[in-house]
Amino acid sequence: MAARVFFLFTLGYFLSYFFRSANAVLSKDLSMDLGLSPAQLGFMTSLFYLAFALTQLPLGGLLDRLGPRRVTPLFLTVAALGSLVFGLAPGFAVLALGRALIGVGMASALMGAMKAFSLWFPRTYATMSTLLVGLGATGGLLAATPLALLKESVGWRGVFLGAALLVLLVALALYLGVRDAPPGTALPRASREEGSAWRHPALLRVGALAFSFAGGFLALQTLWAGAYPYALGYGAVQVGNLLLLYSLSAVFGFLVSGYLADRFGTARVLLLSGALFALGLALLLMKALGAAYLVLGFFGAFNILTLTQARELVPPHLTGRATTLVNLMGIGGTFLLQWGIGVVVGSLGYPAAFLGLLALQLLALLLYRPLLRPPRTGQGRA
Known part of the structure; x- marks a missing residue:
């Protein structure tokens, strides 16, 4: 089964x-x-x-x-x-x-x-x-x-x-x-008083990271990772190869991220991968696109661990609400960052847009850092 x-x-x-x-x-x-x-x-x-x-x-x-x-x-x-x-x-x-x-x-x-x-x-x-x-x-x-x-x-x-x-x-x-x-395991139920994921403030820290990490990863993958090399004068085949590198790296990142989280702890792996995603943004600023897309794709895929972290912070009867709350922040980040990058690019250029995305990621990592403390399942942390 x-x-x-x-x-x-x-x-x-x-x-x-x-x-x-x-x-x-x-x-x-x-x-x-x-x-x-x-x-x-x-x-x-x-x-x-x-x-x-x-x-x-x-x-x-x-x-x-x-x-x-x-x-x-x-x-x-x-x-x-x-x-x-x-x-x-x-x-x-x-x-x-x-x-x-x-x-x-x-x-x-x-x-x-x-x-x-x-x-x-x-x-x-x-x-x-x-x-x-x-x-x-x-x-x-x-x-x-x-x-x-x-x-x-x-x-x-x-x-x-x-x-x-x-x-x-x-x-x-x-x-x-x-x-x-599984057989013999009942579906956990919440009482009316326990039924809100918003009662767990640590989820807001995870949500802030999902906004910049998942949002930035998807905003780049679905639009700006293609538009940027075109703006630098790359041809269609070169752009396609870069996007393939980004996507294939992401598949491998998805596949190994969970194993590493189970082995070393979700918060530790998520913080480190988020920092390396920021490194990828810095490589974009330096126009080292091959290295940037490899790093952004592979470590950007680790953003999926924000959903794992959400599940670890709440009791079983709230996992659906907790993960959908954090996922909402990530999808919302995709909308706003994809649009926002375009606005900044139109007025100030790509370096300013990527610098802003880098600053947002570093701020989110700073807010997330307190969650490195050992988790107590079922209790939110501020």
């Missing part, structure tokens, strides 16, 4: 990563077929993240009260509906609705897995959860050349109609094939 839990939740996250990445390959087809302007294309694509972020807090409460076995399949069904709406969309408005529904539904893929893993793999939680993320992130590879070949055969609409059926099958498999917790 434990292996089935891991496989099915990992498959759900794989599909989530595929959907978030798919529009990069399909953007030309969507624009031509539906007459989308660049602004409409960008707004529609960003709705995945906006819907994903807005869903986090209510999702956490549902996971804690009802369990991941019921909640995750329900949300995946919403994602399947969104994929169906997207595939049948006659124009921009319906397309945007479908994209938003996919974001709402896929918000449960990672968080449901984190809740389930906290119950099924309590002693190796960091290792198993980051292994999930590393393997799931390969969904982005499926949304590259394989997707380009597939849409030539069935069209972009056929891709989303087929994906809707696949997501629905995974939802059904999760509902029928997994349990919330």
Whole structure:
């Protein structure tokens, strides 16, 4: 049963990563077929993240009260509906609705897995959860050349109609094939007085680090790590190679981060990796792009440990709310930092933008540093 839990939740996250990445390959087809302007294309694509972020807090409460076995399949069904709406969309408005529904539904893929893993793999939680993320992130590879070949055969609409059926099958498999917790272990329940993750102020320190660390990592990976070398005069193939280095380094970072956290302690590994991510930002300022992208990708992936840290700071009945709160800060950081970097670049240039990102990361690490004290599970620390 434990292996089935891991496989099915990992498959759900794989599909989530595929959907978030798919529009990069399909953007030309969507624009031509539906007459989308660049602004409409960008707004529609960003709705995945906006819907994903807005869903986090209510999702956490549902996971804690009802369990991941019921909640995750329900949300995946919403994602399947969104994929169906997207595939049948006659124009921009319906397309945007479908994209938003996919974001709402896929918000449960990672968080449901984190809740389930906290119950099924309590002693190796960091290792198993980051292994999930590393393997799931390969969904982005499926949304590259394989997707380009597939849409030539069935069209972009056929891709989303087929994906809707696949997501629905995974939802059904999760509902029928997994349990919330191992046999003999009850799903932890919170009393009304204990039901708020906000009562644990240490989570705000973790959230601040997630804002700069996860937000900075994703803001670079999904936009500025490509735009910057273009601005320096690099050609398309060179830029593609740099982005591949960033992404492959991130996959390896995801895969080893959990093992290191279990071996040496989450707070220690998170602080060190955050500092090395700051080093990568300094390398960007020095225009040493090869070394910078290797460091930023590999150590930036360790940002996933902010979710592990959130789980360690609260009792079991609050893990859903704690992890979704911290994830909200990371996704919010992605929105704001991606936009903010653009504003600074437009007025002051790339060096000022990267210097600001470096300063923010160092400030977040300073705020996080008190959590190096040995954790007391279930008690928040200021």
